[in-house]
Amino acid sequence: MTRVAMLDDVAAERLALADELEELTEEQWATPSLCAGWTVRDVAAHLTLSTRTTVPRFAWAAVKARGDVDRAFADEARERARRFSHAELVGQLREMARVDRRLRLSGPLDPLNDLLVHRQDIAIPLGHVVDAPVERVAPCLPFIWSAPFVGAAKRFAGVRLVATDCGWTEGAGPEVRGPSSGMLLALNGRRAGLDRLDGPGLDLVRGRH
Template sequence: MGTSSAHLTSETRAERERLAGLFGDLAPEQWGAPSLCDGWRVREVVAHMTMPFRTRPIRIVAGLARARFSFNRYADRDARSTTEAMSDAELLDLLRRNIEHPWQPPGGGQAGALSHDVIHGLDVTEPLGLPPAPPERLALVLGSAADRQLKFFGVDLGGRRLVATDADVSVGEGPTVLTMPAKEVLLVITGRRPLTEARKTTR
């Protein structure tokens, strides 16, 4: 049985609220620390997370056109220009005011909205040594879009199946089974952490 949209919406709001609480305690040097997104500091990641709340679809289309329809190029330009225009406190306030925002990525639905916040949350919490999303929330992300994430991030598991030790979820198929926390599974399949560096055990 699939996960209901209402449950995904509740989890999305809970994750935004959790992250807003963590970000509210960051020191200035932490806002300027490198994130897991190449070339982005914590503040650029937070700026990107707020993009759906401050950008109308027509502006996104125009921005994509200027970026020659490369979403990564457009997102990078948007994050950098936003951090120049807004303070860290303003970014945090924007996130807090939009905890219940109904945004869903095109084609991604509510599961995509949850994935967006959980994955980019890890981009901040991992390098800063802060708590990740709860395993059950990570499992929702893994269960809803793992195959799409593997393809999007160009990750090849090479015939391995990654099994979470703290949630009822697995990703991939093959004779080799690797067990690790759900957080590690998500970091691997989104290209944030090489499989060779993931905290795991082979069985």
């Protein structure tokens, strides 16, 4: 059976996001997120799929997207964003807060990592500040570093990463350091995460994002 790691933290993140989304205006829901081509609404809709998508359903979405997994995720999110109102999406996040289920193709920490990163994808363009507890972020750093389809190790090859608030380190070379929240964004391919980091290796990795 599939299970969600750190379910209490996942639930807290889902409920906090629902509270934040509930306060947004129509204009803010339509704001472009940090995910290229995705609005805040699309990201919110994507996060409601975590406990609802099955392997056959996602396989069919990938077929329709001609094997492009990123496009499949985007198509699913946009279709859901069209089907449901803002209030319905917020309600779905609350209903699924403690649902202990994930897509079988994903890892146990994928739901938490997605929430931590996508909350920032929404908050940063809106000028909002979201500070996740370090103890939630820290376990996701080694998880996403070794995730096969994220490419973090390739983008940060040749530098030493140091998360200054939790002690996580990885790699060798000139140092790139900063808070774990910025590090997690950067590992997930968000250039905005690099703005929270510094060190002699930063210029090297900026060209890879």
